[in-house]
Each structure stands twice: as structure tokens, then as C-alpha cells.
Amino acid sequence: MNTNSWNDWNRIVLKVGSALIAPSGNGCSAHQLFPIAQFIIECRKQGKQVVLVSSGSVAAGRHVFSNPDNPSLALKKAMAAAGQSEMVSTWDRLFDFHTAQILLTHGDLRDQERYHSIRDTIMTSLEHGVMPIVNENDTVTTDGLKVGDNDNLSAMVAAAAGADALIMCSDINGLYNKNPKIHEDAELLSVVSEITENIKEMAGGAISSTGTGGMLTKLQAAEKATAHGITTYIVNGFEAETFSKLVRGENPGTVFTPYKNPMQDDLHWLTHTTRAQGEIIVDQSGAVCVLDDEKTLSSDQLVDVKGNFNIGDTVLVKTENGNRVAKGVANYSSCLMSYISDQHEPNETAFPTIESLIEDKNIAVLKEA
Numbered sequence: 001m002n003t004n005s006w007n008d009w010n011r012i013v014l015k016v017g018s019a020l021i022a023p024s025g026n027g028c029s030a031h032q033l034f035p036i037a038q039f040i041i042e043c044r045k046q047g048k049q050v051v052l053v054s055s056g057s058v059a060a061g062r063h064v065f066s067n068p069d070n071p072s073l074a075l076k077k078a079m080a081a082a083g084q085s086e087m088v089s090t091w092d093r094l095f096d097f098h099t100a101q102i103l104l105t106h107g108d109l110r111d112q113e114r115y116h117s118i119r120d121t122i123m124t125s126l127e128h129g130v131m132p133i134v135n136e137n138d139t140v141t142t143d144g145l146k147v148g149d150n151d152n153l154s155a156m157v158a159a160a161a162g163a164d165a166l167i168m169c170s171d172i173n174g175l176y177n178k179n180p181k182i183h184e185d186a187e188l189l190s191v192v193s194e195i196t197e198n199i200k201e202m203a204g205g206a207i208s209s210t211g212t213g214g215m216l217t218k219l220q221a222a223e224k225a226t227a228h229g230i231t232t233y234i235v236n237g238f239e240a241e242t243f244s245k246l247v248r249g250e251n252p253g254t255v256f257t258p259y260k261n262p263m264q265d266d267l268h269w270l271t272h273t274t275r276a277q278g279e280i281i282v283d284q285s286g287a288v289c290v291l292d293d294e295k296t297l298s299s300d301q302l303v304d305v306k307g308n309f310n311i312g313d314t315v316l317v318k319t320e321n322g323n324r325v326a327k328g329v330a331n332y333s334s335c336l337m338s339y340i341s342d343q344h345e346p347n348e349t350a351f352p353t354i355e356s357l358i359e360d361k362n363i364a365v366l367k368e369a
């Protein structure tokens with residue numbers, strides 16, 4: 001098995017769910033955080049760097065607005081704004097070292113320049129002994145701009161930070177073959193060496209009012225992280241024993257085995273962090289060219305363009321029968337590409353052939369190709 005443990009870890013991303021931060025709906029409670037804080041302190045004592053991805057801003061801010069039952073989106077954002085400072089200061093009180101608040105949106109992570117800037121900030125903070133505390137910037141996100149859940153966010157952060165391990169602390173011991181909060185006979189899976197369709201079918205949503213995404217988003221996160229070579233755990237953050245087991249090199253929950261041949265950084269970012277802003281439909285020769293060593297795509301191979309995208313945005317390359325060939329970075333806007341694809345007789349239009357519609361060094365081949 002390819003899984004590594006405690007002694008092999010230099011950098012760990014620890015994700016803590018809302019239920020642990022604000023369990024009762026009355027603001028933050030440090031009570032459940034002591035064992036987690038002790039674990040972080042132990043990691044640092046042994047020279048391991050820790051990045052904390054902490055949920056809980058909405059749950060922590062709820063009581064400020066008299067615990068409304070069905071808060072509107074605007075009210076949720078206000079709760080996040082109020083709860084974020086309470087959440088970070090609760091963590092801060094547990095440590096005698098400095099922490100650094102990092103608030104991100106998907107809009108930041110999917111932009112390659114900003115992604116590298118986020119990585120630099122995390123790495124520099126760690127080098128200076130400062131622990132980053134990351135959350136989604138819930139007060140500014142819109143549907144198109146948000147990651148939406150901190151499981152996926154923690155995997156993106158773990159990849160950006162080049163972590164060795166991602167540990168997702170939840171209110172449950174790990175992944176069961178069915179939701180144990182509904183089925184008494186559910187059985188825990190200790191090791192998952194491949195996230196197959198069968199495994200995905202086991203995952204259900206969240207039952208609690210505080211959690212977002214349930215097991216499904218944790219599996220998506222595990223898929224992202226293991227593809228980067230990061231050993232991934234789902235563990236019960238309510239049990240102090242969880243953390244003593246991790247320090248002893250034991251598995252306290254479910255461990256996901258990392259890929260033997262992890263994806264190279266830029267391709268991982270393209271595949272697992274970006275979202276396609278549009279589609280380029282190509283003919284058969286285009287599909288072949290994108291997949292061969294040259295990885296070129298010329299305007300003669302363009303059939304259609306869907307969606308609105310700008311230069312530098314991620315696009316899906318698809319065949320005319322809908323197969324996803326690759327994900328790439330557009331060298332031209334959707335506006336210009338649509339104009340080109342509308343020129344049915346290129347020789348009559350004086351519009352020259354464009355040789356490189358997508359960046360040739362940045363192409364992630366997709367499974368359906």
C-alpha cells in the first residue's frame with residue numbers, strides 16, 4: 001500500500017467542520033477544539049507544518065442574528081462576516097504562536113496567477129512559523145465564484161501547499177458503506193485504495209443543520225488530494241483518541257491511498273481546481289491533435305463554441321458527439337473563436353488559420369477521450 005503516516009509528514013492540511021466549531025448554535029465553543037489544538041501543537045513541536053482549513057463562520061455568526069430558521073443568502077453572508085472573526089479569534093486563543101487568516105473564493109483559485117500568489121503566501125507564512133487559517137470568503141462569493149464547501153477547498157489548498165497529508169475532521173468516524181446516522185448496520189471502511197463509482201454511491205449528504213455537503217464533498221476532496229499524491233483521512237474530530245492514534249501512526253478512521261504517480265502541479269490545477277468557463281467543439285482531427293504529443297488545435301478544426309470565456313480561462317474541448325477530450329487554457333476569447341467557427345469557407349474570408357487555440361503546454365487529457 002502507498003499510504004504514508006505520521007513519520008512521513010512534513011506538511012499537513014487539517015480541515016475542521018462547522019459542527020466542531022459551533023456545535024450548539026450559540027457561537028463558537030473552544031471545548032471540542034482542545035484535542036485538535038493539542039494535535040496541531042504536537043505536529044509543530046515535531047517540526048511538521050500545519051495549515052488549518054476551518055469552517056464555521058456561518059454557524060458561529062448565527063446567534064448574532066437570533067438564530068433564524070431559514071436565513072436568506074444576504075443574512076447568511078452577514079452571519080459569515082460576524083462569525084469569521086469569532087471563529088478565528090477562538091482558534092487564536094488556543095495557540096501561543098501567530099496565525100494568519102486567508103479567505104479565498106474559487107475565483108481566486110482558478111486564476112493561475114492568483115493561485116500561485118496564494119501558494120506563496122501560505123508557504124511564506126509557514127516558513128515564518130505562522131499557521132494559516134483558511135476559509136472560503138463567504139461574504140463576497142456568488143454562485144459562479146464559490147467553491148461551495150470546505151472539503152473541496154481543503155483539497156485545493158492541500159495541493160497548492162504541496163501537503164503530504166489532508167485530514168478532514170468531521171462528526172463521524174470516517175466513510176461507512178451507507179450513512180450511519182440513518183442505517184444502524186452501516187460498516188466503516190478503513191482503507192479506500194480507489195474512489196470508484198461504487199464507493200461514491202455509498203456517500204450521502206449532511207444530516208446536521210451545520211454541515212455542508214456531507215460525504216459526497218469529502219470524496220470529491222479525497223479524489224483531488226490523492227491525485228496530487230496526498231494521503232487523505234476522514235476522521236472523527238470529536239474523539240480525542242483520533243489524534244493520539246494519528247501521532248502513533250495509526251489510522252483512526254478512513255484513509256484514502258494516494259496515487260503512485262501523482263499528477264504534475266499545473267495539470268492537477270487544471271484538472272482539479274479550475275472549472276471550464278465554456279466549450280470548444282472540434283472535429284475528429286482536432287481531437288486527435290489535442291491528444292497527440294504536439295497538442296495543437298488549429299482554427300480549421302473548430303466546429304462550434306459554447307459559453308462566454310476570455311483569454312486565459314479554462315475550456316473543455318469536446319467532440320461533435322459530446323465526448324470530453326481535454327481541459328485547456330484558451331488563447332482566444334469565445335467571441336473571436338465563435339466568429340472564426342462561423343466562417344464556413346475560410347478561403348473566402350481572408351481570415352488566416354490560427355494555429356494554437358489553446359495553450360499547448362497546459363492540456364489535461366480527460367478520461368472519455
Ligand SMILES: Nc1ncnc2c1ncn2[C@@H]1O[C@H](COP(=O)(O)OP(=O)(O)O)[C@@H](O)[C@H]1O
Nearest residue numbers: 017018170176178179202204206211212214215
Ligand atoms: N456513507 C457515509 N458515511 C459516513 N457519513 C455519511 C455517509 N453518508 C452521509 N454521511 C453524512 O455525512 C455527515 C458528515 O458531513 P458534514 O455534516 O458535511 O460534516 P462536516 O461539517 O464535518 O463537513 C455525517 O454526519 C453523515 O450524516
Ligand SMILES: N[C@@H](CCC(=O)OP(=O)(O)O)C(=O)O
Nearest residue numbers: 018055056057058149150212
Ligand atoms: N465557509 C463555510 C463552511 C462551509 C462548509 O463546507 O462547512 P462544513 O461542511 O461544516 O465543512 C463557513 O465557514 O460557514
